[in-house]
Amino acid sequence: MYADTGFTRRIGLLRNLISIRRENCDSMAQYITSIIETSQRLNNTGFEITEEWVGSLLLTRLPEKFAPMIMAIEHSGITITTDAIKTKLIDIDDQSEISAGTQQSAFASKDWQHGNHSKHDGGDNSNASLTQTSNTRRTIKCYKCHKTGHYKNQCDLQKKKQSNAFCAIFLSAKFSTTDFYIDSGASMHITEKKQWLKHVSMQSVVEEFVIEDKSRVSVECCGDSQITTLVNSTEYEIPITEVLYVPGIATNLLSVSQLVKKGNKVIFNDSCCKIYNQKNELVATADFVEGVYKLNIKQVECLFTPVSERIWHRRFAHLNSTDLEKMEEGAVKRQKPDVSHLRIFGSKVMVHIPKERSLKWDKKAKQCILVGYPDDVKGYGVYNPNNNFITSRDIVMIEEGTEKE
DSSP states (O other): OOOOOSHHHHHHHHHHHHHOOGGGSSSHHHHHHHHHHHHHHHHHTTOOOOHHHHHHHHHHTSOGGGHHHHHHHHHHTOOOOHHHHHHHHHHHHHHHHHHHHHHHHHHHHHHHHHHHHHHHHHSTHHHHHHHHHHHHHHTOBOTTTOOBSSOGGGOHHHHHTOOOOOOGGGGSTTSOTTOEEEESSOSSEEESOGGGOEEEESSOSOSEEEOTTSOEEEOOEEEEEEEEEEETTEEEEEEEEEEEEOTTOSSEEEEHHHHHHTTOEEEEOSSEEEEEOTTSOEEEEEEEETTEEEEOBOOOOOOOOOOOHHHHHHHTTSOOHHHHHHHHHTOGGGSOOOOTTOOOTTOEEEEEOOGGGSOTTSOSEEEEEEEEOOSSSSSEEEEETTTEEEEESSEEEEOTTOSOO
């Protein structure tokens, strides 16, 4: 058979090899076989892998409970090879199974003896005794969530309220609510702006935070967001997930642990902080300001502002301010008239061009001038540069900037 020894094949096998973990395998034998077979395939492509490398890899992908065994191997002085580590892992796995089986047998023997003793005392009382023991185990109650089946120290609700400390300095009012700061003490991303979140969920990862002075702040919801960073005048769109909304905080925080967890790299020095993405590209920088690292982001400008009284003055054909106030108070016909459709006469108007009347690369709108309101139809009367008067509802008004200096 033809064996693919290309670079892409090597990268794929190497990714598979480093992604194998004991927790993802059904048994220790499957875990060992997966690593050895993948290593052999990678070796066949020309990527040299030594016996010591495979043996070390078998140890690095084990859970934390195998740390004492790894320490014992380190101090034993044995040569790290594939066969040596393979034999050691299989022996430990067999001993664990024997120990678990012995413990299970001991419990079964104890229950049988207890049932046999009850049988001598009262005949059918053995079944009642076993049933009572089983019911006692099932009816344990958690004093935290008041549910049965687990204790307080095993409660998920208790874990959700674990301490997640961040610097108490970020609760002060001297910070801006539109800035972001890099915080190595925060375990989650935090924001003060709920309107910045999307895909909002009321079931957040944690329900409260414990800050350095032992006080607590509550978390209302969790969602995703996106920030635009500036690096040497270049903009980068950075998505951030699992952002917690904390109303009591004075600014927004980016968690270093969460950034690293997503595969990013965060580097600190005396004057700044640099963040690199998974492709090792510099995507964000933060300056050291007053003891904290402030992220360099693009400030969002407000594109829609409330309509001023001057605009309404022009919409009503330069109606005086006194009559404008009367209109607002409902002096006309004792009710407020609907004037939401009124616009400044002579304003620039962008009229939408239906796709049936345009080609693929044609403009989607044309600029016209507002000249009135037709009486028979709902819409705006506009005048286009081709000396045509048309009526349209699919328009966008450009009222600001129509005055001549």
